[in-house]
Amino acid sequence: MKLGKKLGLLSGLAAGVMLAATGLAQAADPLKVGFVYVGPVGDHGWTYEHNQGRIAVEKALGDKVKTSFVESVPEGADATRVITRLASTGHGLIFTTSFGYMNPTVRVAKRFPKVKFEHATGFKRADNVATYSARFYEGRHVVGLIAGKMTKSNVLGYVASFPIPEVIRGINAVAIAARSVNPKVTVKVVWVSSWFDPGKEADAAKALIDQGADVMLQHTDSPAPVQAAQGRGIWAIGQASDMKAFGPKSHLTAIIDDWAPYYIERTKAVLDGTWKSGDVWGGFKSGMVKLSDYNAAIPADVVAMAEKARKGIIDGSVHPFAGPIKDQSGKIILKAGEVMDDKTMLGMNFYVEGVEGKIPQ
Amino acid sequence: MLVRLENRGEISKTMVYASPFIAVVLTLIAGVFLFALLGVNPVEAILSFFITPISTLDGFAELFVKGTPLVLIAVGLSFGFQANVWNIGAEGQLTVGALAGGGLALLFFESESLFLLPAMAAAGILGGMAWAAIPAFLKTRYNTNEILTSLMLVYVALLLLSYLIHGPWKDPEGQNFPESRLFPDAGILPVMIETTRMHVGWLFALAAVATGWILIARHVIGFQIRVTGMAPMAASFAGFKEKRIIWITLLMSGGAAGLAGMVEVSGPIQQIVPNISPGYGFTAIIVAFLGRLHPVGVLFAGLLMALTYLGGENAQIEMNLPNAVTGVFQGMLLFFLLAADVLIKYRVKFGGPKTAGAAEGAG
Amino acid sequence: MPEWFIPFLLSVVTASTPFVFAGIGELVVEKSGVLNLGVEGMMIVGAVSAFAAGVTTGSGPLAVFTGAFAGAAMALIFGVLTLYLLSNQVATGLALTLFGLGLSALMGHGMVGKTFPGLPHLEFPLLEQIPVIGPLIGTLLLGHDVLVYFSVVLVIAVGWFLNKSRAGMVLRAVGENHNAAHSIGYPVNLVRLLAVLFGGAMAGLGGAYLSLVHTPLWVENMTAGRGWIALALVVFASWRPARVFVGAYLFGGLTIMQLHAQGLGIEIPPQVLAMAPYLATIVVLVIISRDSALVRLNAPACLGKSFHATG
CATH class of the missing domain: 3.40.50.2300 (Response regulator)
Incomplete structure (x- = not known):
């Protein structure tokens, strides 16, 4: 009985995963966009909203992009590895969505000059590291x-x-x-x-x-x-x-927090080849805060x-x-x-x- | 009851080595079911869990980066566990070791001295020992249960870290964010393989394994520890001082955990941050038992455990599997590994005559 | 009596009850000679199952029951592994927590953002109208949700069971000396399995209390380490049910008190204040355990040791 219940829940989830997988399968050579989350996507708070932004990117740009994420990444030794892993598996744009990823992001960015990095809420930038935050x-x-x-x-x-x-x-x-x-x-x-x-x-x-x-x-x-x-x-x-x-x-x-417009805009910039490092601190005006x-x-x-x-x-x-x-x-x-x-x-x-x-x- | 266990009467040499493989095979079978249930291609998922993470030099090096603290701590803990001294608070000792070692690097942040690293390592070990000395003192002096005191001290250590990093140790140029300065180059562990993060900390872990092996196999202390664990009465007849064993095992495990903390901040992190360890102190307890409390076993168990973490991250990236699946899969692997060890001492019998015994009846 | 005192007590009751459930369950487990460190894992699976059942069916009792049942199902894994496959209890318990955290996140996938109205409270409006002492009595004794009363009954029942009932004597005998218990003819592993299942059910109930009453919602990792505290409380209580209750309220009380102290503007760093419950636990434990005879009297001698009947 108990097992049956678990199985039911699992297969429900499975259907979702499969849908997501088939939706992505047709793209020819999409831009891979990676996201590093500090919490679980089910936190109904900070990480949840970043993940909504990721989903919006997929919706808006369809088969031009393929996104992936790693959730609950501790802000210590593991962050550098996860970011490196994303960078070395063909991701062209990587969003690291917590302050504690600042030094790991900068470190990895040095090794992968062609990959674009976007770090949330930090203050260290480089030619391929931009920062963004919201004026909450x-x-x-x-x-x-x-x-x-x-x-x-x-x-x-x-x-x-x-x-x-x-x-x-x-x-x-x-x-x-x-x-x-x-x-x-x-x-x-x-x-x-x-x-x-x-x-x-x-x-x-x-x-x-x-x-x-x-x-x-x-x-x-x-x-x-x-x-x-x-x-x-x-x-x-x-x-x-x-x-x-x-x-x-x-x-x-x-x-x-509405990260979707920013994420879509930056992903488009990479697709167009117009991406430049910078610092965006968006508020009501840019729609980042609502x-x-x-x-x-x-x-x-x-x-x-x-x-x-x-x-x-x-x-x-x-x-x-x-x-x-x-x-x-x-x-x-x-x-x-x-x-x-x-x-x-x-x-x-x-x-x-x-x-x-x-x-x- | 059709299946029952029969005591072999002696330890099966074959099973000592075969049981981990049996467990892995069982996990793979169960994994196929789990992944199939999730609608994921099981072969792909298992490859992405166990093979692709270490198929590059980078990934292979990461295995040792992740394994270093686990092996270090688990080797230390395995001594205490053999003597029935239950240090559950390695996480706290790791944190204090990281604070002591890292604090030194912050104090001498302009240093270029070659002595800084050895001093940091020593401070890390001492810090971990000092934190472990509290439960040792309370246990030997007031007979206070070390499981509880060492566990409570984990929370205290984490709050101490939180206090320091939000207050006095904040980077003065860090715009008031809770991170320390970056350590000076002299305070960072050298990398062994260029372009990867594999640092000399792994050598510390290997040294700990070697020392542990010698101690437990050759040295009188190792003998005393084992006797105390297996037959406390005999130990006291033989004149082994129980209190001494408690002190030694707690200090050893605390020192090893403290060194692991120093290695983490000085190796891959290179500064003090609010989250130094993602629970290495607790995971190492599992590693210690997976390695059957033997230093060499711990070495392999630590690397296997590290691999499951790397695999979990990789499966998220490649397969879009949620992090939760990693936990479930890891749990399953551990269950099988722990259960398979029963085969070392017992053989499985199907059917056949029952030996009289309440235990079988209950099963 | 300051105005905030009564609501303060109410918060303490809510914060402490999960500890009472999980702690009393683990106490019975340990009394039978088994150490299950997987309380956190059982709690979180209990929390998500109870919440899922509550949201899907809308029935409070069913939700509570599901939470307890899910905790017991988790405990069954532990029981089979440690009792029949003789795996190490410490390691298996820790693995159970790892497994539970993952499983709960997987199960709770569709539950994020949903709400549950909570459980019914018992109201006695007449009693509370007695001047002066009325509100105090009202707060301390009445108007809680049903699970709070159940937790009190549970503590008393477990105390009676362990010390007065025959079955409780068998359970203690099994925990004290399993070889002797076995040779007298007691079913050692069956007794232990039942104790483990009971412990799991209570941990599940503790989790259910969190996701149904304390904060009626589901978010991943919502137990936030409470299972570990429950474990500590058992040792703290030197394996006596009444002391588990006292310990749970002491810990809950100190946690709430440090939050109040901040609001009142006491200028101590919050991290230092937050250390208070842990340090206090150590201090009280030292005081209790100085009387070594008393600890030895209550601690089950076979705690953590595997048993296999040799026939």
């Missing part, structure tokens, strides 16, 4: 505005993974935006020291709720915090992919405000890190009328006013 903080700005308007307790909870600039930038963007519409807001942060541990993320969310938070934000990858928020009847904002299914009442909106549908419970004027900010970011009239910005001690670190440059944002290592606690060092 633009999304954080808009959700920060919504959270600032929706909170009654004036406490926003933030489930955070690791104190890296990317995460700190998100926390600050939310704090600045929320306080711009509601100066009483404070942001409480709990670090779970993991990108991915649904149980701990849920427990952290509950701890924040117990301490008064009534809007839950997260920079971890599982939908558990949204679910916890729904369970306790507070608002939540999803991360990386649409998490409405996990908390339909609570889910205000989610910041979605927001999922707004919850119907958000008042119309708040939606209008959020949409205005989103459009403002696209046309350049709104900048999430525009002065005056004060640090936690109240000292002005960015004067009125100035906007923060990319370099400061990329290395951000301080909290702004309104965030509670200290960055763990």
Whole structure:
């Protein structure tokens, strides 16, 4: 009985694999595109969205490309081998989708000058290594505005993974935006020291709720915090992919990573021979960052405000890190009328006013 | 009951060598079924698992890169396991060894000294030993179970690494990302085959195997360890100090794991990163038993285990098989290998008269 | 009593219950003289099976049952290998975890992104209206999901079984000295197999609790090492059911407490705070095990040793 069930599941999967295989079989001499993932494609977060991007490449370019991926590649000694393996098996373009692959990517790229490499969220480039990342903080700005308007307790909870600039930038963007519409807001942060541990993320969310938070934000990858928020009847904002299914009442909106346009564009560039190394940091404007549908419970004027900010970011009239910005001690670190440059944002290592606690060092 | 096991009364020499092959054949048969179920061409899948990964010089070298930490740790662990000292925390000892050895490279990041590498290796060994000394002390002093303390210390070591790499040891020029500086050239293990990543760490592993072999076969310590494991009472009559054995085996396995950690950061990784080991400390436990707790057996088992990882990656690239299949396939291979060892001491009988015995009745 | 105290306790109950299930199951296994290190693997297969059953049928009880059944099916592999083919228990257990993580990912392929409404809670609105102590009683004793109550009953039942029932005596005898037990005529391997199956079912239940109640969703590797903690708890509890329960709540409590401490703005690095549950476990264990006579009294003498009847 048990075996029968397993077999059923396996054969269901098998059918899928076969379909994928036959769909690829006819191509004459397709460009092989490789993807290296840090998590399982079933994480419903970071890796899931990258894999959606890969699938989109296959859909858009059909038999001109053949994609392959390796999932759950540890960011240590194994990364170099996997990337080398991809490069030496005829892959012409390789996306390495986590920060920890930076040095391995650069190392392998030296050995394979003809292969093009694209490394996500890093800062080391070469003639055949480009970098790309998304300006998630633009999304954080808009959700920060919504959270600032929706909170009654004036406490926003933030489930955070690791104190890296990317995460700190998100926390600050939310704090600045929320306080711009509601100066009483404070942001409480709990670090779970993991990108991915649904149980701990849920427990952290509950701890924040117990301490008064009534809007839950997260920079971890599982939908558990949204679910916890729904369970306790507070608002939540999803991360990386649409998490409405996990908390339909609570889910205000989610910041979605959409890598598909970039992946398609870069793959096309390799096919055309126009690929050049560079650094792309895309946001709302390039479609790399998106927001999922707004919850119907958000008042119309708040939606209008959020949409205005989103459009403002696209046309350049709104900048999430525009002065005056004060640090936690109240000292002005960015004067009125100035906007923060990319370099400061990329290395951000301080909290702004309104965030509670200290960055763990 | 039609099938039963009968004690051979002695160890079958043939089966000592034949059983791994029987297991591999059984795994291949089961693998054919698994892959057929998944709708994948079984022959292609098995080739892509076992043959193509090592068909190039690069791939062949990678086998040793991946096998080095597994063999190093497993050789160390096999001593303790023979003496019934259960060090489950090699992963933690590896991490602390990597921190100690790698920390030295970070401290002297401008060094060009030839002494840096030996010093790092020594620091790695000492670091691993120090971490293993905690369970040894608690076991000998307070009789605290070493399985639990060594396992808990794994989590503590990983959190210590996380703390250091997000704080004090962060690369000052690294834009606040959680990675250390790159080690200086003097702190990187030399490569043995040009263009590949095969570094001299593999020689450490071979040296560990040789030392282990001599110790267990020739040295009095090896004898004491084996007697303590098989007959603790006899050991204490013979005047072997149990506490001494506990200390020696834990320090040896901790030192070996610490060296493995240093080899990983100084060989293939070349800096301190948040994830130094993908669970080598735990995988090495399986390797130790697959190698039947014998250094030479461990050598082959470590390479076989390494091959399944390379094969899994390769099958993903070539066949689009999900990573999960690797885990299932690996598990199956291990099950068969572990089960086949029964043939060394027992022979399978079909039908025939039953010997009286509750165990058979239960089966 | 601060306002956050009651919800804090609630979080502790939810975080601790999976440990209770997996720990008590492993305790019975170890009492019979078998060491199964594959708890993590059985838990994760239990989690995915329970969730899949819950989503497909919509039935909570069926989901729970499927989780337990799947855990037992995994344990059967372990039991056959170690008891009848005499493979090494430590290595087989570790291999079981490897196998389980892979298998669960394969089985859960279509389950990512789905949700399950959760299990029914027992409500006693009248009792909770008693002033002052009402809410506290209400939180501590009432209003949990059914599995929490079952976990308490289970601990008591296992305690009774091991110490008072005849079958429990046989089980302990088998774990204490399998040769003697065999010569008296007890079916050593059958007893052990049943214990292993029970352990697997409980680990599966622990996994089911994670994917049905704690965070009703399926994502790969969602047990995140909880099976290992459950294993540690058994030794921590020096093989006594009540202490497994206490240990589980202590560990769960410390985990939740460190998250609260962060929210309250205590300035200790989160990594150092996160070490607290592990260090505390070691400290408590040292205190308990200093009394060596007591440990020897409870630890099964044949733990981890293979048995083959010589006839």
